Amino acid sequence: MTYCLGIITRSGLVMAADSRTNAGVDYVSTYQKLFDFSLPEERVILICTSGNLSITQSVLTEIQRDLRQQETLNLHTLPNLYDIARYLGSKIRLIQEQDRPWLEKDGIDAQCSLLLGGQVRGENPSLYLIYNQGNCIQATPETPFLQVGETKYGKPILDRTLSYETSLEDAAKCALLSIDSTMKSNISVGPPIDLVMVQADHLKVSHRLRLRTGDPYLAKMRKLWESSLKQAFDQMPPIEWAYQDPQDQEELID
Amino acid sequence: MTYCLGIITRSGLVMAADSRTNAGVDYVSTYQKLFDFSLPEERVILICTSGNLSITQSVLTEIQRDLRQQETLNLHTLPNLYDIARYLGSKIRLIQEQDRPWLEKDGIDAQCSLLLGGQVRGENPSLYLIYNQGNCIQATPETPFLQVGETKYGKPILDRTLSYETSLEDAAKCALLSIDSTMKSNISVGPPIDLVMVQADHLKVSHRLRLRTGDPYLAKMRKLWESSLKQAFDQMPPIEWAYQDPQDQEELID
Numbered sequence: 001m002t003y004c005l006g007i008i009t010r011s012g013l014v015m016a017a018d019s020r021t022n023a024g025v026d027y028v029s030t031y032q033k034l035f036d037f038s039l040p041e042e043r044v045i046l047i048c049t050s051g052n053l054s055i056t057q058s059v060l061t062e063i064q065r066d067l068r069q070q071e072t073l074n075l076h077t078l079p080n081l082y083d084i085a086r087y088l089g090s091k092i093r094l095i096q097e098q099d100r101p102w103l104e105k106d107g108i109d110a111q112c113s114l115l116l117g118g119q120v121r122g123e124n125p126s127l128y129l130i131y132n133q134g135n136c137i138q139a140t141p142e143t144p145f146l147q148v149g150e151t152k153y154g155k156p157i158l159d160r161t162l163s164y165e166t167s168l169e170d171a172a173k174c175a176l177l178s179i180d181s182t183m184k185s186n187i188s189v190g191p192p193i194d195l196v197m198v199q200a201d202h203l204k205v206s207h208r209l210r211l212r213t214g215d216p217y218l219a220k221m222r223k224l225w226e227s228s229l230k231q232a233f234d235q236m237p238p239i240e241w242a243y244q245d246p247q248d249q250e251e252l253i254d
Numbered sequence: 255m256t257y258c259l260g261i262i263t264r265s266g267l268v269m270a271a272d273s274r275t276n277a278g279v280d281y282v283s284t285y286q287k288l289f290d291f292s293l294p295e296e297r298v299i300l301i302c303t304s305g306n307l308s309i310t311q312s313v314l315t316e317i318q319r320d321l322r323q324q325e326t327l328n329l330h331t332l333p334n335l336y337d338i339a340r341y342l343g344s345k346i347r348l349i350q351e352q353d354r355p356w357l358e359k360d361g362i363d364a365q366c367s368l369l370l371g372g373q374v375r376g377e378n379p380s381l382y383l384i385y386n387q388g389n390c391i392q393a394t395p396e397t398p399f400l401q402v403g404e405t406k407y408g409k410p411i412l413d414r415t416l417s418y419e420t421s422l423e424d425a426a427k428c429a430l431l432s433i434d435s436t437m438k439s440n441i442s443v444g445p446p447i448d449l450v451m452v453q454a455d456h457l458k459v460s461h462r463l464r465l466r467t468g469d470p471y472l473a474k475m476r477k478l479w480e481s482s483l484k485q486a487f488d489q490m491p492p493i494e495w496a497y498q499d500p501q502d503q504e505e506l507i508d
Binding site: 152153154155156157159160161169170172173174176177181182184185195197202204205206207208209210217220221224225226228229230231232233235236237238239240241242243244245 | 406407408409410411413414415423424426427428430431435436438439449451456458459460461462463464471474475478479480482483484485486487489490491492493494495496497498499
């Protein structure tokens, strides 16, 4: 399984991904899922991949080939992020056309999806999710994050704490906590965690981090977070029970 | 969708359920999903239902009929909770045998699952999940909670805060927060929320609560929880970036 997320705020972008890949539960390995195709000072292009590894690797290979062969349409020539999202969608469709019938014969899931975040000079930063079908959606100020893969465990923390006005540093912490929550609940999501922060209009990746298993920051963050949750818990007002057996009341107070 | 959960601790049981039922997104209604079949002073029997409403209602009707007709095997005669779990499983199988082929013809999901929590005099309290196939698993001190329905959004809070040694009152708060997190992330899970608390060896429901839409406790709880999360967030240590563009360092501190 995989968990990747992107966050867009007024001040920029955060992208994060785990690195665990598994075929069944008995074949687990580590693959990078966050890729930087930026052309510093000109454009920032970050891609996170999720789903069938052979499909996403082939999509990346096609993209890299277009760059190397200086095709007319490539990540560094397309005029804006929407066109890049569409281009990525066309690559997914190309690979799906080749491989999907063969995968389906053996009941293998060919699904994949991508996150694309970045900024092209002269445009605003933006964040897209490209579906397996090649179509895409864009993050907006109302819903400033997009997720792919194992999305549910890490969504409550985003729903409760993120907005378009959140500072970039807080958005990065929120991304780490969201991934940590997912890792805690689903062992098929795991480290290293890749985290990247991009300030609007700087046109390059400004902060980068790879957190490996046992990383002291990750351990400290988890410990602090859990003790804060417990503290928050203690501060919650007592439940105002509608029915309470008078006999039991005293015992509970004890 | 539905979200129900049961928690078992050293001091007793907590069971909780939402009440929203939907057929597609354009037909939403309210149905109770937490049912009390206790025989006070003799046995506590609480059942939560999830999945296809026609299946779970039929299962409950069968159970009630066995009680009314005083069948040899019913919820009040079976000697322990394991046998009751097996009995519920047999009712699921019965209804599935009748209805499933007809539902499948029209591609309708016939899946359901139940939670069973309680205590029979002379036995320890216990908590079971009965699957759609009629088999069951039991909660243990290592994993003191079981969930059915939309389980993922509400799991991180349980994973981080619950243990077999948690007080019953805290377990009840944790259940409410788990449901509230789920409601926030999935609108097909919604109020009223039913919450029940049972102290070990009291052989009756000691605390009961139904939280309706706009309930002031629910609003207060959510507000306090969110401000606690934000506070916890502020206390998190700054991220120790591996790479940090020197040019951007100053701006972030601002």
